[in-house]
Amino acid sequence: MNHCFFFCRYKRIFSFGTLAVTTYNPTTLEITNQWLYDEFVSIKPSPRPPQGQDEFVIHIRSKRKNDTMRFSSDYTHEILSEALLHMHKFVDAKPDFMDFSGYKHDWSDRRIPVKLRVTAHSLQRLNSNCEVIAAYKYIRIKSIVKMQEYPGGFILEMGEQRRRHLLACEVRDDLIKLMRQMAGNYLGISIPVAKGEDTLEEFMQTRLGLCGRDEQLTSYAEFKVQKFSPRHIPSAKRLLCLSESCIIERDPATYAAICSRALKSVSFRVVCFC
Known part of the structure; x- marks a missing residue:
């Protein structure tokens, strides 16, 4: 099971698996229903x-019958976002997305060519092999900020830590409009667009969001590590640093902070024995 949510009236746990959605009685943990994607x-x-x-x-079509079910939850937007990850498995699935050519401005001040895909649940970043290497979920976007003197540039402010990501697209306004339409139609949310605009200098100074102050980036322990991710094949050398409140990823050659996350946001760690 990946995620669980509670419902009102008939209380249920709503669980997303790899093949199906399953509901459980929260008291007995008995399966009360299951629907294949x-x-x-x-x-x-x-x-x-x-x-x-x-x-x-939810509209269901099976060999036995067609059914429509209504649910209520404090986590409706999270549930919808998670379910739409499996949209390509739905009956008569017709992928609802549009691709745009663009750039990602990274921590080292480079512009990297990328493909940007607007989907029902997120803005995805794809590499040259059309593999998804990052996804910015609409439910986590706190604000979209347009750029000054940076053609087609816009910033996504993500999550409670307000981590900032700078992207660029020649048809920026069309891309943003489509993102907001998708978020409204499929998730029932509105993505705010800031009235003001930022400069590149302002972005570089604030890209780490609420975890970018000097005291948060001053580490008391550092470890040489290898980072494995879809964006780093083969692995990349990194310094993993701990400050009083954050875990920081740094580039060993320049000591530049690539990413900083609040320690309180770390849920667990998994030790891999290879």
Whole structure:
């Protein structure tokens, strides 16, 4: 199971697996229902939910019957976002996305060519092999900030830490408009666009968000490590540093801070024995 959520009225745990969605009785943990992803017709926010409630509707088509179910949860947007990751498995699946050519401005001040894909649940970043190497979920985007004197540039402010990512696209306004449409249609949310604009200098000074102050980046322990990820094949050399409040990833050659995360945001660690 990947994620679990609680519902009201008939309380249920809603679980996403690799092949199906399963609901459980939270008291007995008995399975109360299960739907394969290839039985899903759609899952969308309710168009007219009762005031103060976040509801969503699932349409199912199976060999036995067609069914429509309505659910209510405090985690409706998270549930919708997770379910839409499996949208390509739905009945009569018609991928709803659009690709744009663009650039990613990285920590070392380089512009890296990328493909940007606007999907139902996120803005994805693809490499030259059309592999997804990063996904910016709409539910985690706190704000979109346009750039001054940086053609087609826009910043995504992500999560509670306000980590900032600078992307660029020749048809920036069309891309942003489509992102906001997708977020509204599929998740029932509105992505804010800031009124002001930022310069490149302002971005480079604030790209680490709320974890970029000097005291947060002053480490008391450092470890030489190898980083493995879809963006780093083969692995990349890094310094993994600990400060009083953050875990920091640095480049060994320049000592530049690549990423900084609050220690309180780390849920767990997994030790791999290879």
